[in-house]
Amino acid sequence: MSVIRKQLxxxxxxxxxxxxxxxxxxxxxxxxxxITVKRDEEEVNGKSIMGILMLGAEKDSIxxxxxxxxxxxxxxxxxxxxxxxxxxx
Amino acid sequence: xxxxxxIAAASGISIGIAYKVGxxxxxxxxxxxxxxxxxxxxxxxxxxxxxxxxEIIELQKRIGAEMGQEEAQIFDAHLxxxxxRMLIEEVxxxxxxxxxxxxxxxxxxxxxxxxxxxxxxxEYLKERIADINDVGKRILRNLLGKxxxxxxxxxxxxxxxxxxLSPSDTAAMHKNNVAGFVTDIGGKTSHTAIxxxxxxxxxxxxxxxxxxxxxQGDMLIVDGTLGxxxxxxxxxxxxxxxxxxxxxxxxxxxxxxxxxxxxxTLDGNKIEINANIEFPDEVPAVKLHGGEGIGLYRTxxxxxxxxxxxxxxxxxxxxxxxxxxxxxxxxIIRTLDLGGDKFLSQFEIPHEMHPFLGxxxxxxxxARPDIFKLQLRAILRASVHGNLRLMYPMISGIEELRQxxxxxxxAKNELRAKGILFDxxxxxxxxxxxxxxxxxxxxxxxxxxxxxxxxxxxxxxALAVDRANEKVAYLYEPTHPAVLRLIKHIIxxxxxxxxxxxxxxxxxxxxxxxxxxxxxxxxxxxMPPQVIPELKFLIRSVTLKEAQSIANEAxxxxxxxxxxxxxxxxxxxxxx
Numbered sequence: 001m002s003v004i005r006k007q008l009x010x011x012x013x014x015x016x017x018x019x020x021x022x023x024x025x026x027x028x029x030x031x032x033x034x035i036t037v038k039r040d041e042e043e044v045n046g047k048s049i050m051g052i053l054m055l056g057a058e059k060d061s062i063x064x065x066x067x068x069x070x071x072x073x074x075x076x077x078x079x080x081x082x083x084x085x086x087x088x089x
Numbered sequence: 090x091x092x093x094x095x096i097a098a099a100s101g102i103s104i105g106i107a108y109k110v111g112x113x114x115x116x117x118x119x120x121x122x123x124x125x126x127x128x129x130x131x132x133x134x135x136x137x138x139x140x141x142x143x144e145i146i147e148l149q150k151r152i153g154a155e156m157g158q159e160e161a162q163i164f165d166a167h168l169x170x171x172x173x174r175m176l177i178e179e180v181x182x183x184x185x186x187x188x189x190x191x192x193x194x195x196x197x198x199x200x201x202x203x204x205x206x207x208x209x210x211x212e213y214l215k216e217r218i219a220d221i222n223d224v225g226k227r228i229l230r231n232l233l234g235k236x237x238x239x240x241x242x243x244x245x246x247x248x249x250x251x252x253x254l255s256p257s258d259t260a261a262m263h264k265n266n267v268a269g270f271v272t273d274i275g276g277k278t279s280h281t282a283i284x285x286x287x288x289x290x291x292x293x294x295x296x297x298x299x300x301x302x303x304x305q306g307d308m309l310i311v312d313g314t315l316g317x318x319x320x321x322x323x324x325x326x327x328x329x330x331x332x333x334x335x336x337x338x339x340x341x342x343x344x345x346x347x348x349x350x351x352x353x354t355l356d357g358n359k360i361e362i363n364a365n366i367e368f369p370d371e372v373p374a375v376k377l378h379g380g381e382g383i384g385l386y387r388t389x390x391x392x393x394x395x396x397x398x399x400x401x402x403x404x405x406x407x408x409x410x411x412x413x414x415x416x417x418x419x420x421i422i423r424t425l426d427l428g429g430d431k432f433l434s435q436f437e438i439p440h441e442m443h444p445f446l447g448x449x450x451x452x453x454x455x456a457r458p459d460i461f462k463l464q465l466r467a468i469l470r471a472s473v474h475g476n477l478r479l480m481y482p483m484i485s486g487i488e489e490l491r492q493x494x495x496x497x498x499x500a501k502n503e504l505r506a507k508g509i510l511f512d513x514x515x516x517x518x519x520x521x522x523x524x525x526x527x528x529x530x531x532x533x534x535x536x537x538x539x540x541x542x543x544x545x546x547x548x549x550x551a552l553a554v555d556r557a558n559e560k561v562a563y564l565y566e567p568t569h570p571a572v573l574r575l576i577k578h579i580i581x582x583x584x585x586x587x588x589x590x591x592x593x594x595x596x597x598x599x600x601x602x603x604x605x606x607x608x609x610x611x612x613x614x615x616m617p618p619q620v621i622p623e624l625k626f627l628i629r630s631v632t633l634k635e636a637q638s639i640a641n642e643a644x645x646x647x648x649x650x651x652x653x654x655x656x657x658x659x660x661x662x663x664x665x
Contacts, residue, residue: 017214022165022166022169025169026169044175045174045175045178047174048173048174048175048176049166049169049170049173050170050173050175050176050202050221051173051175053206053214053217054202054205054206
């Protein structure tokens, strides 16, 4: 069991909205780890589309992803790809 | 007579009687519950969620088969909301804390989210509010044991007028009883507009106060092409629109009349008209639209939405199903086309500066023969169940084709050693989508059984333009003389070597361009199923000779826009 925490800058043009948000939640749900995402004071469940959308993370905003569980490392690695990708998928 | 202006969402004209659909409101009493009842309420909630999930998945399947996968994917967003952990956890924790009936609590929680989202200035989030409300209503209905008064069982053919229509509402509509629809809100890219387009129901959305200006039973003209609604039109207007309506209807019917007829030119040349698919459950839509085969079966979906890799059996079962369903018609399977804009989480793909020029498609497969050979074995095994062919994406030269064929040979030998039967004569093609392959098509043609031109990539590479980049997207021109010359070169090289050439890019489904492609000698056209009737009609309306002279003339122009203009003019002449 490990806890991985990583601070990231949202690079996607659309921010963590639209497709990137849906993709983020889909990928987060593949992992067993508990995943939370923080932005400023707000902290939400990373497996919840409502939560991610409520963060309203625009491009260039700074968020912290935290994963807790056996697959925490891989989870953060995969989620980082989505957050920092500049391309729309 | 009164005219209302809105946004043109789905083209066409329809005339009919207004049928106003009110908002579905639930009156939910606030009831205190005892500690003992908490468990019962939680169970009620879970049952409603399960039932809702089943409803959405069923709906999604039906839409997938009737309209296509893109429309069905709209409901993925609904499933995400339905399965949302934060929402579920919040309902349950408030249920325990407040000790109120679950329907009331659920509605409160839902309202809270909607009001938060409504404050954020974002087009996408506005659409999500519609999704959340749509799913929320389904859940509430199931919690309360109510049935939705469906738009599916209207007695007369009407024009539906509503403040907003959810995708669920739209999905329940049918062309037979809904002639058109009008909504107060919504935009061109809203889910409702997308669905109206595939249902081919004329629609105007975003017509601000339509529900206030239109009364139940009013006579309406919905002009989904111009985006206007005429309320209680006078005789003259009605007359002129009637004429338009009949003409438009005639065109659609004309196309549909050709869907089950063979695609043969007036001078007797048979052309293959196939469909592009991604999922096995799109096969019914292909047949429905008169597709004679599958010209492109994309296989990346096996890898989507899962942590592990698909097994040979997963591949085999899907291929077998499609082969059997389409038999005796051909099915061309494209081997894994990963990379570029298609990214799969199972593989460690290093970040690339230029993914479209990077480690993708056949390049990836040749580097990972384990994954590649597994897919090839599955295709080979399934080949005894129908008329399967396979093709490699992104071939850039003969060496890649040879290497891929070598791995295919190994796969065949493995099956032979085990005594497993497969089609020994399975046709193996190369996709031509890289300019180097186009230029060396004569060399490739000697060792390929057929070509399939991937026009989207070919254009992108030939014109050095990234279509997703809006600053340069205007340079993406299928009619650019360079593109036409490349295509001509590919087709001529293939025919010199006596092999067939198809095309599975968007270009093949564009009637004006298809006319030129036909004249250049393309043997097979593959496109989204919905376009098939029109293409068949077009091919049945022209002689090959005529198309050839159109193609020759098109090759003389010096700019893409001139070619486009010319092609559209010729098309109008032929379809007149």
